[in-house]
Amino acid sequence: MRSLIHYSLAGLMIVGLAGVATAQKKEFTNWPAGMDPREVGKKIATDMIPRWIPRGPGVHYAEDSTWYSALEFAKLTNDQALTDALVKRYDPWRTEEGQQKLVSWQRHVDHNIFGIVPLELYIRTKDPQYLPLGKKLADQQWDKPRPDGLTDETRFWIDDMYMITILQLQAYRAMGNKVYLDRAALEMVAYLDKLQKPNGLFYHGPEFPFFWGRGNGWVAGGMSELLTDLPKNHPKRARIMEGYLKMMASLLKYQDADGVWHQLIDHPESYQESSSTAMFAYAMITGVKKGWLKDKAYAESPRKAWIGLNKLFIDKDGLVDKVCVGTGQTNSLDFYLNRPTQKGNPHGQAPVLWCVNALLRK
Numbered sequence: 001m002r003s004l005i006h007y008s009l010a011g012l013m014i015v016g017l018a019g020v021a022t023a024q025k026k027e028f029t030n031w032p033a034g035m036d037p038r039e040v041g042k043k044i045a046t047d048m049i050p051r052w053i054p055r056g057p058g059v060h061y062a063e064d065s066t067w068y069s070a071l072e073f074a075k076l077t078n079d080q081a082l083t084d085a086l087v088k089r090y091d092p093w094r095t096e097e098g099q100q101k102l103v104s105w106q107r108h109v110d111h112n113i114f115g116i117v118p119l120e121l122y123i124r125t126k127d128p129q130y131l132p133l134g135k136k137l138a139d140q141q142w143d144k145p146r147p148d149g150l151t152d153e154t155r156f157w158i159d160d161m162y163m164i165t166i167l168q169l170q171a172y173r174a175m176g177n178k179v180y181l182d183r184a185a186l187e188m189v190a191y192l193d194k195l196q197k198p199n200g201l202f203y204h205g206p207e208f209p210f211f212w213g214r215g216n217g218w219v220a221g222g223m224s225e226l227l228t229d230l231p232k233n234h235p236k237r238a239r240i241m242e243g244y245l246k247m248m249a250s251l252l253k254y255q256d257a258d259g260v261w262h263q264l265i266d267h268p269e270s271y272q273e274s275s276s277t278a279m280f281a282y283a284m285i286t287g288v289k290k291g292w293l294k295d296k297a298y299a300e301s302p303r304k305a306w307i308g309l310n311k312l313f314i315d316k317d318g319l320v321d322k323v324c325v326g327t328g329q330t331n332s333l334d335f336y337l338n339r340p341t342q343k344g345n346p347h348g349q350a351p352v353l354w355c356v357n358a359l360l361r362k
Helices: 002-028 037-048 061-076 080-088 096-102 109-125 128-140 160-175 178-195 213-229 237-254 274-290 297-312 333-337 346-360
Strands: none
Touching (some): 002 274, 037 061, 109 128, 160 213, 213 274, 213 346, 274 297
């Protein structure tokens, strides 16, 4: 009888948890007119195809992320015409000559990340021609590892928690070699240990005491991507999950009434900023759908953020406004408060696509 009661209670608990998860996910449907993720995603993915045509070495990391995310969007929406257009966009890099001319071979996190594009093309098409370049860039990142096993590209800028992580993770997704996954996890834990503050947020760098929005967004995105693939028994998963949950709890406190976050997270007088808002929403949507975030507030928050993004920042053509331009590190509050914004900047286009994809995933 005791066993029967035990199993009955366990069954009720499972059903109850499933019901909570289902209720939370309902926050991600029934959007106001013009805010359906498929509609918004199509505009952004279509917009990027004719833009940012390469003219010299190097593709900007935000453009890489937009392209990578657009390929997933095309897959999620079964849009073969869009997939074909995104694949064709790679034509300039198909030859050895094109790669030597258009890829920046400087060993730097912002340049190596281009590898996520051919790796995603390989994952989506299974065409082996895409794999060598992506593998080469991922391996190059660890050509000269430090004594502690980290890449020598480690610089402890919070942006790297996405830049390094996503390249190694994509290499793992493409080839299934656990070495790449372990590299990403090792790097993530090192950055967490060094940069995360007691309030769960991250300074832009060890000597720059500002909670810059998009910088923290790269962290949120990197942890979400990595935790999605990291096995439950991986020795570094618990530490990364701890950092993720601590950050998400802090972000809830700083979201404003419009559903968005600010250029400096803890400075409400700073301007409302779109890229960080999309990144934080993406991290929460992912956490709710994966079951990492249980409280209903974590489903309500990204819903408010998605509506806020669409009302305040995304125009009828899918261009995202109020995107903070690229930002180096400096020890000046005014520097961060007065950074200009730019409409249509890929720093904003990419994370909105992240949100779209997260909302469309099962």
